[in-house]
Amino acid sequence: MKVLLIxxxxxxxxxxxxPIGLAYLAGPLAAAGHELRxxxxCFSTEPEEDVTRAMADFAPAAVVVSVRNIDNVTWPGCRSYSAGVKQALDRCRGAVTIIGGSGFSLLPRELLAYLGGDYGVVGEGEEVLPQLLSRLERGEPVADLPGVVCAGRDDITPPQPVAQIGAPDRQLFAVERxxxxxGMANVQTKRGCPFTCIYCTYPLLEGRQVRLRPVADVIAELRTLADGHGIDYVYFVDDIFNYPPEYATELCRALSGAGLGINWSAFINPGFITPRLVDEMATAGCDAVExxxxxxxxxxxxxxxKSFGVGEIRAASQACHEQAIDFAHYLLFGGPGETAATVAESFALMDEVEPTAVIAMTGIRIYPGTPLxxxxxxxxIISPADSLLEPAFYLAPTVRDSLGELVTSEAMKRRNWVAPGLEINMSDALLEALRAFPVRGPLWKQLKRLTRSRVNPFGPR
Structure with missing residues (x-):
């Protein structure tokens, strides 16, 4: 079957x-005998026309559309992506349309209906998508397949995690671009999250059991990226790189011995970091953590x-200072119980630990299935009937009317604070300017080299 991946x-x-999610699907689909394009x-200036041309040139029997995010999860400067996805999908008529991806998996029924797709896949698709295509080819029922959503039906058989996480097949995509x-490539070493953050969707998308890739497989993928694509910087996209700590240590030692010439960064839990692990990470090429x-x-x-306390944040920050590793703390303001006093505590702690950057989000995006x-x-704050396809944010009643101005007034006093929704020390124009330089790794590392570029969305002060 001809299958177009979008x-x-x-x-x-x-x-x-x-698009690492689609790259994970490409290998199993090719192995099942499908012809792929x-x-x-992301780089298209005429997305609808590009889809139309591909449909005409390739004439696929099925189109698989990956929806990574529904919106930019940012308040008050929120951007929804659903309308743009629908415009592209509308150009796919004449083929069976199948929608998946992490964003789709959070609101599958609502998105399938809104986008007008035929089928959807909730969760990991490497195993179930080839089965779905095979049954569609043979005209067999598909509703019993794990995680498959059918247009016009509300029932979904619960998705099943894949038995073994393979390596993504990137050859259909512009890795070099x-x-x-x-400035970097993305690599996944594990799936699943056992933690209980009240807003987090990772346990919903990947399950609570941590599933690890063999370290040798990760090193082989990194070697392919370095030798085949000239990649010299990697971001590990695991929800938590340093859990389990033993696995992180094993991977770091393998990286140190591989001689790949790759620097890297990752998302880190402050509660599972030690000076020894930070030393292993630095030796393995880590130059920044979030x-x-x-x-x-x-x-x-x-x-x-959260699974850690203020003491762990202090200790983790100190370990990074000692190894001269740039680090950023991501903060979420406005959660349950937030007050002006707790906001002040966050600013005070960040002043104390002196990170390279603080990335501050105001308001917390609400997703179904989470404790939040x-x-x-x-x-x-919302009703049980709200679909949440249009973004809704939790803002504690005690700071709902003042949070934006409160965070703005304090963050604008500090050069290392970035508040994307408030455009403090960062804007789309500044990001585009930074991309003109050969930057490797997270752009927030450049804050220490920049003068301020601030916009106050609440007016002149």
Whole structure:
């Protein structure tokens, strides 16, 4: 069967992200005998026309559309992507349309109906998508397949995690362009998250059991990226790189011995980091880490369901300073119990630990199936009937009317703070300017080299 793969993601802020989800599907689909072609709309200036041309030239029997995100999860500057995906999908008529991806998996019924697709795949598709295509070819029923959504039906057989995580097949996509314009490649070493952050969708998408790739397989993928595509910087896209700690140590030692010449960064849990592990990471080529700290307030860390406390944030930050590794703390303001006092605690802790950057988000995007969703319903912030296809954010009642101005007034005093929704120290124009330089790794590393570029969305002060 001819199958057209479409990566619908067009968001380039803070940098374009390689469509690794579709790359994971390409190998199993090719192995099942399908003829594949791919369109990546991230770099497209005429996305609808590009889809139309591909449909005419390739004449696929099936189109698989990957929806990475529904919106940019940013308040108050929120951008929804659904309309753009629908415009592209409307050009695919005449073929069976199948929608998947992490964004789709969060709201599958709503998105399938809105986009007008024929089928959807919830969760990991490497195993079930070839089965779905095979049954469609033979005219057999598909509703019993794990994670498959059918247009006009509400029932979904629960998705099943894949038995073994393979390596993505990137040959259909412009790896070198992502290196040139995004500064790095993305690599996944594990799936699954056992933690209980109240807003997080990772356990819903990947399950709570951590599934690890063999370290040798990860090294082989990195070697292919380095030798075959000239990749010299990698971001590990695991929800938490350093858990389990033993696996992180094993991977770092393998990287150190591989001699790949790759630097890298990753998302880190402050509670599972030690000076020894940071030393192993630095030796293995790590030059930047991002901590999912969320808050500098002990009460808010508890309210958000975090697995660590303020002491671990301090210790992790100190370990990075000692190894001269750039680091950023990601904070979420406005969660349950947030007050002006807890906001002040977060600013005070960040002043104390002196990260390279603080990435501050105001308001927390609400997704169905999370504890935050249940709390938002109980508090009357949303109703149980709300589809959430249009973004809804949790903002604690005590700071709902003042949070934006409160964070803005303090963040604008500090050169290392970035608030994407408020365009503080970062804007789309500045990001585009930075891409003109040969930047490798996270763009926030450049804050220490830049003068301020600030916009106050609440007016002159």
């Amino acid at each position: 990566s619908a993601n067009r968001e380039r802020s803070p940098y374009p992200v390689f 791919a369109i990546d709309l 992502y290196r040139r314009e995004g 901590f999912g700290s969320d808050s500098g307030s002990p009460a808010m860390l508890t309210n958000l369901g 969703h249940a709390q938002a319903v109980a508090e009357g």
